[in-house]
Amino acid sequence: MAFERNPDLYRKDWRWQEGDLTVTRTCHWSAPGCHDSCGVLLYTDKDDKLVKIEGDPNQTYNNGTLCMRCLNMLEAVDHPDRLKYPMKRAGERGEDKWERISWEEALDIIEENVRRIQKEYGPESIVGMMGTGRNCNWAVPLITYAGFGSPNFALGFLSGDSCMLPRAAIGAAVMGDLPIIDAAQFWPERYDHEGWKRPDYVFIVGNNPLKSNGDGFLGHWIVEMMKMGTKLIVSDPQLTWLAAKAEIWLQGRPGTDGALALAMIHVIIEEDLYDHQFVDEWCYGFDKLAECVKEWTPERAEEITWIPADKIRRAARLFASGNPSSLQWGVAVDMNVGGIPQAHAWIAMNAICGNIEKPGGNLIARDAYGMVLSYPYGYDKYVSPEMQALRIGLDFSPLHRFAAGAATAHGDSILQCIETGKPYPIKMIWFQSTNPIANMAGEAPRVYDAINKMDFVVVVDVFKTPTAVAFADLVLPAAMSCERNSIRGWWTPTRAITKVSSYYEAKSDEEIVVAVCSRLNPENFKPRTDLELLEEAVENGIDNPPFTYAELTKMVDSWPERPYGMHELGLLRSDGQPGFNTPTGKIELYSIVLEALGDPPLPYYEEPRESPQSTPELAEEYPLVLTTGHRSYEFFHSEHRQQPTMREFHPWPLVEMHPDTARKYGVADGDWVWIENTRGRCRQVVHETPTMDPRVINAEHGWWFPEQGAEEPSLFGVFDSNINNLTNQCVTGATGYGAPYKSQLCKIYKCTDENSDVMPSKQVTELGGFKYDRIQYSDDAVHDNTNEEVLGGRKYVY
Amino acid sequence: MSIKDHGLLINYDFCTGCHSCEVACKKEHDLPEGQWGIRVLQDGPREKEDGTWEYTYMPLPTTLCDLCEARVEEGRLPTCVHHCQARVMQFGPYEELARELSNMPRTVIYAVK
Ligand code: SF4
Ligand code: SF4
Numbered sequence A: 001m002a003f004e005r006n007p008d009l010y011r012k013d014w015r016w017q018e019g020d021l022t023v024t025r026t027c028h029w030s031a032p033g034c035h036d037s038c039g040v041l042l043y044t045d046k047d048d049k050l051v052k053i054e055g056d057p058n059q060t061y062n063n064g065t066l067c068m069r070c071l072n073m074l075e076a077v078d079h080p081d082r083l084k085y086p087m088k089r090a091g092e093r094g095e096d097k098w099e100r101i102s103w104e105e106a107l108d109i110i111e112e113n114v115r116r117i118q119k120e121y122g123p124e125s126i127v128g129m130m131g132t133g134r135n136c137n138w139a140v141p142l143i144t145y146a147g148f149g150s151p152n153f154a155l156g157f158l159s160g161d162s163c164m165l166p167r168a169a170i171g172a173a174v175m176g177d178l179p180i181i182d183a184a185q186f187w188p189e190r191y192d193h194e195g196w197k198r199p200d201y202v203f204i205v206g207n208n209p210l211k212s213n214g215d216g217f218l219g220h221w222i223v224e225m226m227k228m229g230t231k232l233i234v235s236d237p238q239l240t241w242l243a244a245k246a247e248i249w250l251q252g253r254p255g256t257d258g259a260l261a262l263a264m265i266h267v268i269i270e271e272d273l274y275d276h277q278f279v280d281e282w283c284y285g286f287d288k289l290a291e292c293v294k295e296w297t298p299e300r301a302e303e304i305t306w307i308p309a310d311k312i313r314r315a316a317r318l319f320a321s322g323n324p325s326s327l328q329w330g331v332a333v334d335m336n337v338g339g340i341p342q343a344h345a346w347i348a349m350n351a352i353c354g355n356i357e358k359p360g361g362n363l364i365a366r367d368a369y370g371m372v373l374s375y376p377y378g379y380d381k382y383v384s385p386e387m388q389a390l391r392i393g394l395d396f397s398p399l400h401r402f403a404a405g406a407a408t409a410h411g412d413s414i415l416q417c418i419e420t421g422k423p424y425p426i427k428m429i430w431f432q433s434t435n436p437i438a439n440m441a442g443e444a445p446r447v448y449d450a451i452n453k454m455d456f457v458v459v460v461d462v463f464k465t466p467t468a469v470a471f472a473d474l475v476l477p478a479a480m481s482c483e484r485n486s487i488r489g490w491w492t493p494t495r496a497i498t499k500v501s502s503y504y505e506a507k508s509d510e511e512i513v514v515a516v517c518s519r520l521n522p523e524n525f526k527p528r529t530d531l532e533l534l535e536e537a538v539e540n541g542i543d544n545p546p547f548t549y550a551e552l553t554k555m556v557d558s559w560p561e562r563p564y565g566m567h568e569l570g571l572l573r574s575d576g577q578p579g580f581n582t583p584t585g586k587i588e589l590y591s592i593v594l595e596a597l598g599d600p601p602l603p604y605y606e607e608p609r610e611s612p613q614s615t616p617e618l619a620e621e622y623p624l625v626l627t628t629g630h631r632s633y634e635f636f637h638s639e640h641r642q643q644p645t646m647r648e649f650h651p652w653p654l655v656e657m658h659p660d661t662a663r664k665y666g667v668a669d670g671d672w673v674w675i676e677n678t679r680g681r682c683r684q685v686v687h688e689t690p691t692m693d694p695r696v697i698n699a700e701h702g703w704w705f706p707e708q709g710a711e712e713p714s715l716f717g718v719f720d721s722n723i724n725n726l727t728n729q730c731v732t733g734a735t736g737y738g739a740p741y742k743s744q745l746c747k748i749y750k751c752t753d754e755n756s757d758v759m760p761s762k763q764v765t766e767l768g769g770f771k772y773d774r775i776q777y778s779d780d781a782v783h784d785n786t787n788e789e790v791l792g793g794r795k796y797v798y
Numbered sequence B: 001m002s003i004k005d006h007g008l009l010i011n012y013d014f015c016t017g018c019h020s021c022e023v024a025c026k027k028e029h030d031l032p033e034g035q036w037g038i039r040v041l042q043d044g045p046r047e048k049e050d051g052t053w054e055y056t057y058m059p060l061p062t063t064l065c066d067l068c069e070a071r072v073e074e075g076r077l078p079t080c081v082h083h084c085q086a087r088v089m090q091f092g093p094y095e096e097l098a099r100e101l102s103n104m105p106r107t108v109i110y111a112v113k
């Protein structure tokens, strides 16, 4: 007989006893973080100590599976370096000298500084920042809005808001929503859901979903669909495992997927492969789109992308032949200056092929029960319209005003605001779960200088990060996922996150919200405990969630009804009419909203501002195209570096290059190599692989070395291997969205004793940084050599 | 039931090399740095003459693998099987696993004990 699990060990209750251990069935989110929330069984002993974690086989989101980060949870939770108590700075910034204080004292210090800055400069001079989307998606905005009364919540100086937000913003503009691939994740019965079918083709662009798990999508669902017969088309500058399995692998030059998209649309229209019925009924501006891609032959795209024209044709034909096909896109779409028009093009391609709202196609994703627990949470309730008008970056990036999910202040503009004091000074930053000098911000040395100008800096985190050591006046210990009551509202299902243990004086993000906001804004901010805050969050769900938070804990999860064809059923628009939530009710291939905002209404291609094609002279000195930001199974961005098991698998930062490239520059597998461009340099370890184009190298991000010294100049070596010594700030797309993290130029040379005398950490913290002109948004910078015609005369000015 | 009649089936065609089996095993058996109950070996990536690619991961139970005997006795799956992200591992009696092979190319069955 087949092996059957003992059902007593894997129950559907939310909590039970197994001998001496209590088992709690719940979900994990962060910290430590990722974009997903897998079902877990947490085993605690009689002292409420977490002793074991397993995947929950009854949670169909992950069917019991876990990635190595959750499997290694105990190493994170029990790590000796975790922050245990609030601390205030006892020496100079960067000296790593601290004094333990109580939470009351910490709140006194916060209140004193916030009140002083509010009075002297106004609430808008306080900025709240978090890192990428994790389980403080609503906590940090709420502290910023309700606690500080400021409209300026931002994602850790992220240049061009280029992580999901460009796709979310253009999705909101042209189709009212964000589409994601249908892996039957909207129903608890998953692949057995009536009507669901596996896509014929999945087109993967701008991500390696197995490692990145972006956008609340568990990448291994794609493998499940492959087992059922789904075929892949993969666009990636590197051969990933998925690309090796694909029908077609399109190895493009980083930053040029926009040209690929236009050429694929060209083929689909020219060869009449599109879905006429869907186009007639549900698309607006098809003729204008057809006109605008007319010149975009695959041959023209080949010159730009390096992808052979016949491969582009085949990819377009295969994609269009699927019934349906679906699009799995990722952050690399956002991470170039043409992120918005590229995302627009992919939406257009997918729409004209009729894949939207079809089983196995791309579905409109909304947070279950209208519980939008993310960046806009509390914005309208706590921030007055006058104050909202002061949100940084709105005046030159009106698309930020338009998209509700994009209620962020603009990272580059905040940086420039700090540097110039215009239009108003920034005096305080609250960093919660973000480590911007390690990653997320581009141009890390510049950001280091800017943060040092602050009067008052608070860092809330689980470990003492380089950001905490370098800048914090106050460090607050955050709880990890198993130590908090919380809720996962991002997409479906709504999941309870249930506290099973505690750690010294660490507080959950929810508890920190309550502590800070009830101290700073006791009249308007009502919740007095984390559970009250969570009950209020459930009550705020627009679609009347059929549970209270207390009930959800015992249900573990809740899945709302979700039919296919939401646009036909009138479920997308506030007026209840059929159609998409756009001015025309259709998917706007030609965007009425962009036109009204003064942005180009049709997709277009924008060449990276720094590339062998746009800056050939620069390319003579810096001949290699540099891409970065790809993920590994071990780490989530700058997290997990202190866990010995992760470092056993992945001890050093790796820069991948073709063996020919390594030979050409006299380096070999395992050598430390300097990667350098006009803005700075960093060092990483060579990994030779035939998966790269010899003209491109691929460096890792997020590295710091918790085992190295904390105090400056070391800062845990955060600048030494930091690829963001080479990236940009204030070089963004016409809409203010999209920045060129994925496409720079660089050169490499082997590290020697002589050329390693001054390490980047010393250069940045003691020698005033690398010497070059830092780009500012202005009339005469950035755009003087590029694409004036497609920018519609827009100027970057304050 | 005797654990000696049971083996591990792995459809390596879809093994993504995600390391979950390795870490799950290390944690379950409290293995120190450098020790493994299962290792994920790699062949490729290598371009073939027809322009397609060989890129295969092959998990290999080591001599430390005890088929998670203690777990199995309690009624739990071996932890590598339980957590495998691509769900390519199965645990069961050999005859049953062998029946799976006919419609599952690029699959191995390991007799461990
Ligand atoms: S993706 Fe990995 S880290 Fe994230 S919740 Fe799932 S198992 Fe945990
Ligand atoms: S069966 Fe158990 S001991 Fe053997 S490899 Fe898998 S996890 Fe390790």
Ligand code: SF4
Binding pocket: B014, B015, B016, B017, B018, B019, B020, B021, B022, B040, B057, B059, B083, B084, B085, B086, B087, B088, B089
């Ligand atoms: S867990 Fe599964 S998919 Fe991941 S490496 Fe092991 S066998 Fe392969």
